Amino acid sequence: MKFQYFDAHTHAQFAAYDSDRDAVLARARATGVGMITVGTQRDTSLKAVEVARVHENVWAAVGLHPVHTGKSFHDVQELGGGEAARGFAGRGEEFDHEYYRKLAEDPKVVAIGECGLDYAVFVSDRVLELQKRAPRQESGFSGEEVRRIKEKQREAFEAQIKFAHEVQKPLMIHCRSAFSDLISILTPNASRLNPSVIHFFSGTLGDAKKLLDMGFYFTFGGVITFPPKAGRLGDYDEVIKIIPPERILSETDAPYVAPVPYRGKRNEPAYVVEVVKKLAELNGMTAEATAEQIAKNAERVFGLQLNGE
Ligand SMILES: [Zn+2]
DSSP: OOOOOOEEETTSSOOOOOOOOHHHHHHHHHEEEEEEOOSSHHHHHHHHHHHHHHTTTTTEEEOOGGGGGSSSHHHHHHSSSSSHHHHHTOOOOOHHHHHHHHHHHHTTTTEEEEEEEEEEGGGSSSSHHHSOOOOOSOOOOOOOHHHHHHHHHHHHHHHHHHHHHHHHHOEEEEEEHHHHHHHHHHGGOOOOOOOEETTOOOOOOOOHHHHTTOEEEEOOOGGGOTTSSSSSOOOHHHHHHHHHHEEEEEETTTTSOEEEEEEEESGGGGGGGHHHHHHHHHHTTTTTHHHHHHHHHHHHHTTTOOOOO
């Protein structure tokens, strides 16, 4: 099997693919796409491992996403509308070390996450903020609640930093609107962390430089294919230019954020080809050379053998 492309962060195990998962993964395989399907809480982490076990081109990450440390987050695309989702909504998880340790024993598990910090949860409508209209200030959270939510996210993240060290795997980090806290948590841990990945990087140039110095890798997804000023979170072109090609990975974050020309549709791992084309354009490389570099990076950071016999 030869994998030409790598989708370093996708969610092929999510409910969005329950009716046609095998077809979606077959399309990825036919396109030469290897991938890491990423867990976000207990159920999706277990399902990530189950999907990875039976598909040659799929590896898994297991962990607890910061939004799932809180009580009321529910996404139909992620968990579906069935019993699991109803049971889940309103739960709020703490990082269950034993549960995730057992999952991480599977040889297909190559990273811990997605974990990190998400302060966008305090803004009820992210789109409004992007459009520079007034974000809703009355998010329904008191100052005390904000402090408590941040504290829970921090505890879960720190537990997973320790865990990643224990099992000697890289972190798959999610961060929205929280880069200064993220960097202050990571800094004292940088020396004992395996080289790790910031997924869907949306920080500033300054954040990127600090994280580069600490040895991090960066994934970029469909947003970089969007025209400027049409829903882009940051100045990706500038950020991508300062990151050495050997620290860049491609991702889809499917089922979310499909790249142009699939924008607005359900995303899938095969579309990572469009992300690679855009990265190549920004770096002045060919798509082939970019894909090859990304595959090497993935092998290095996740300890994978993509193109063995
Ligand atoms: Zn994700």
